[in-house]
Amino acid sequence: MIIEHIGLAVTAPHSMANWYMKHLGFHMRFSGGTDEGGVAFISDPAQDVMLELFRNNVTPPMNWEGMAPLTLHFAFKSDDPLIDAARLVDAGATFLERNTITPNPGDILILMHDPWGNVIQLVKREKSL
Secondary structure, three states, rough: OOOOOEEEOOHHHHHHHHHHHHOOOOOOOOOOOEEOOEEEEEEEEEEEEEEEEOOOOOOOOOOOOOOHHOOOOOEEEOOOOOHHHHHHHHHHOEEEEOOOOOOOOOOOEEEEEOOOOOOOEEEEEEOOO
């Protein structure tokens, strides 16, 4: 078996999907409804894994208050995490920290919040895992 998608209850699925497409290279696979009640399936540039971003009146959105950022995060490969972090801050993301605990010395890992509070990590590996 392989992962088809990862689902995430969010406050504004279509706005978030549009931001991820514009700033992180995602592609729309399916969209329905609105930010107030709907779903967007977006996939990474390789179209291997989809994120299901949804909002309904049954499932509350993720509550990031009190959660350590590494508890749940989406990691993105980056050729230059520092440049990409600055670009994403200009687009509404918030810088959290540069992570110094890495599996390989020389890795660059930067944690950020997207505009909706979801945690994204920018990763440049010194050596492949």
